[in-house]
Amino acid sequence: MKKFMGLIVSIALLASMSILAGCSGTPKANSSESSNHTPPVTEVANSEQKEGEAKNWPKTYVDALGREVVLEKKPEKVALLFFRNFEHLFLLGESPVAATDIDVLDEWESLAPYKNNEIEDIGSIANPNIEKLLEIDPDLIIAVSSRYANYNGQLDKIAPVITVDSNENNWQGALREYGIIFGKEEKAEEEIARIEAFIAESREKLQTYNDKTFGVTMLGDKQYWAFTTQFIFNKDNGLGLNPPTSYVDMSSKGELISMEGLANMNPDYMFVADIGGSSQKLKSYLKDLESDSVWNSLQSVKNKHIYPLDSSIAAGGPLAIELGVKTIVENVLSQ
Numbered sequence: 001m002k003k004f005m006g007l008i009v010s011i012a013l014l015a016s017m018s019i020l021a022g023c024s025g026t027p028k029a030n031s032s033e034s035s036n037h038t039p040p041v042t043e044v045a046n047s048e049q050k051e052g053e054a055k056n057w058p059k060t061y062v063d064a065l066g067r068e069v070v071l072e073k074k075p076e077k078v079a080l081l082f083f084r085n086f087e088h089l090f091l092l093g094e095s096p097v098a099a100t101d102i103d104v105l106d107e108w109e110s111l112a113p114y115k116n117n118e119i120e121d122i123g124s125i126a127n128p129n130i131e132k133l134l135e136i137d138p139d140l141i142i143a144v145s146s147r148y149a150n151y152n153g154q155l156d157k158i159a160p161v162i163t164v165d166s167n168e169n170n171w172q173g174a175l176r177e178y179g180i181i182f183g184k185e186e187k188a189e190e191e192i193a194r195i196e197a198f199i200a201e202s203r204e205k206l207q208t209y210n211d212k213t214f215g216v217t218m219l220g221d222k223q224y225w226a227f228t229t230q231f232i233f234n235k236d237n238g239l240g241l242n243p244p245t246s247y248v249d250m251s252s253k254g255e256l257i258s259m260e261g262l263a264n265m266n267p268d269y270m271f272v273a274d275i276g277g278s279s280q281k282l283k284s285y286l287k288d289l290e291s292d293s294v295w296n297s298l299q300s301v302k303n304k305h306i307y308p309l310d311s312s313i314a315a316g317g318p319l320a321i322e323l324g325v326k327t328i329v330e331n332v333l334s335q
Contacts, residue, residue: 056183063163064145071160074183075140081128081155082144082164087317088171088178090114091191098136100125107277108312110319130154142181171318172196195322199231202329203240209332214241215267215300218275218314219285225275226257226265231321232328239325243267259294269332270300270307277311307331 058072080089083101087110098120105115120136123129125147133141138159143151145163155161162181164174172192179188216232218225231238244265257265274282286308289295300306309327312320 059183061162061181064165065148065163067163069160069162071140071181073139075181077136077138077140079122079133079136079138079141079159081122081125081147082142082166083125084144084166084315084317085142085164085174085178086111086114087312087315087319088175091175091318092178092182092184092187094178094182094184095119096142097138098122098133100128104277104312107279108315108320109279109310110312110317110323126150128155130158133158140181169316171316171321175318191318195318196237198322199238199325202325203238205329206239206241206332209269210242212242212268213244215244215262215265215270216309216313217262217270217272218311219272219282220275221285223275224257224259224262226255226262231316231324239328241328259292263294263297266299268299268303269305270298271309271328271331272306273309273311273313275311275314277314279308279311282308282311305335 057074058070061069061071063069078089078094078096078098080086080096080099083099083104086096086099086104089096090111090113095114095117096119100122101124102119102121105111105117105119120132122132122136125144128151133155141155141159141161143155143161143163144166146166148155148161148163164177167174175188175192176185179185214232215226226244232241233243234240244267272282272286274285295301298306307327310320310323313324
C-alpha cells in the first residue's frame with residue numbers, strides 16, 4: 001500500500017512539474033536550466049528508500065533456539081521449510097523461492113491468491129530435498145525449531161538457517177519475528193492492527209449469539225477432533241463465542257473424540273474442516289455422515305447450522321484467521 005501511495009504521489013508531483021514547465025516555457029537545450037538537471041521524483045524516492053533499507057543491514061537475529069544468525073542484507077532467496085508460515089511471508093509482501101509441502105497452496109483457500117507464485121517444490125518438512133536446495137542456492141533457510149536437529153547440520157552447509165517457533169496460537173508474535181527478519185517491522189504491526197480490529201468488529205456483530213454454543217470439528221477418516229481454536233472462543237482477543245460445556249482445556253489444540261463425544265458436546269452451531277487440509281475429502285466425509293444416526297441427532301445438523309471452514313484454520317496463521325472470522329460471521333448472521 002505504501003509503494004502504491006508513493007507512486008500516486010510521484011505521478012502527481014511529476015504532473016505538477018510538467019504544468020509549471022509548460023507555463024514558464026521550455027528551456028533551450030544549451031541553457032543553464034537544462035544543464036542543472038535534477039533527478040526525477042521517482043529516482044529520488046527510490047534512492048531514499050534504498051538508503052533507508054540499507055541502514056537495517058547487516059543485523060544479527062536471535063532465532064527460536066537462541067542461535068545468533070547474521071543477515072548481511074535483506075533476504076531475497078528464501079527457502080521455507082515450514083508450511084504453516086506461508087501466510088506470514090505473503091502478508092509481508094514476501095514469497096519464498098522454494099518451500100516444502102507446497103500442496104497447501106492448492107488446498108487452502110487462505111492461500112488462493114498466491115498459488116501461482118513461482119515456488120520450487122523441495123519435498124516435505126520431514127525430508128527436504130537437499131540436492132535441490134543446493135541447486136537453488138538460497139540466501140536464507142527458515143525451518144521450524146522442533147525439526148532443526150533432524151537435519152543433522154545439512155542445511156547450515158547451504159545457507160544461514162533461522163529457526164522459528166511452531167506455536168500456532170501466537171500469530172502476532174510470529175508475524176513480528178518475520179517483520180524483523182525481512183526488515184518490515186512497521187508492515188507487520190500494520191497488519192496485526194488491521195486483523196485485530198477486524199476480529200473486534202466481528203465480535204461486536206456476534207454479541208446477540210451469546211446464548212448459543214459453537215463447535216469447531218476437524219474431520220478425518222472416522223476421526224473427529226474437537227478443536228479449541230483460540231480466536232473463536234477467546235473473550236478478549238477473539239470472537240468471544242461460547243464453546244460446548246464439555247470443552248474443558250481451552251489452552252490445548254484439540255482432542256480426538258468419538259461420535260458419541262461429539263454428540264455429548266452438541267453445539268448449536270458447528271464449523272467443520274478436513275484435518276488433512278483437503279476440501280474434497282471434507283465433502284466426502286460429510287456425504288458419508290448423512291446416513292449416521294448419531295450425526296443426524298446433533299442440533300447443528302438438524303437445524304442446518306453446520307458450515308465448512310477452510311482447513312488452513314488448523315495452522316492458525318493470520319490469513320487463515322481472517323478468512324475464518326469472515327466465514328463464521330457471514331454464515332451465522334445469514335440465518
